Amino acid sequence: MQVPILKQGNVLIATIQAALTDADLLELRSGLVQQVVRYRSSGVIVDVTAMDVMDSFASRTLLEISRMIRLRGADTVIVGIQPEVAFAMVQLGVTLEDIPTALDLEEGLAYLQQTSRSIN
């Protein structure tokens, strides 16, 4: 299950569309980092609305994505964490640490516009 990555101006939007295997998550990580480099993106949004479960591997991979992209000078926002997924994450004990989160795509874009250092 490949995750489509859409380019919209300076922002890349990755929309997860179904449950992902660990291999899919790692592929998303490398795909996003490559495209941030190729397009000199200033922001990335990962939409996890369709993710069934956010377990320790998924949380760790999202953290890694955010940190790698940070090193390229770009920001990552995670959007669409479902209430029951958030509840399970807290029980499990996983966090996304300092990665910004937003309710949905629209709010994620608004967040990136506020924090963007690029002229757009």
Place this chain on the structure above:
Amino acid sequence: MAEEVQILVTCDKDVVTARQQGRATALAAGFSNSEATLVATAISELARNIVSYANRGTVTVARLNGHKGAAGLKIVASDAGPGIADVAQALRDGYSSSGGLGLGLPGVRRLMDDFDIASVPGSGTTVTVTKWLK
């Protein structure tokens, strides 16, 4: 009386299959979407442990329709892998021998109601967890 499904777990795709099967069974047993997500998350962690540490094993999801007792869902994750040398240590938050986040087992314990682990170094590990219908 118990209806059960067993999933052979040998790779990351099976981890997804196991947790989806677990969610479907939890919903069919009358658990809420939120509780079914807790069950699916626990299965995801247990099944990944099987792949990471033992290469192969099974996840069994069983509905407990207790005639006398309460109804619930029992998950058994079993492998014939290397086993855990220090179970007490593996149950502490922050401990991991695979360079992971180290919250697999303690996290699973928090997600479920009952938690039991039996591990023999050299012959395998069986984790049994139960969620009760409230």
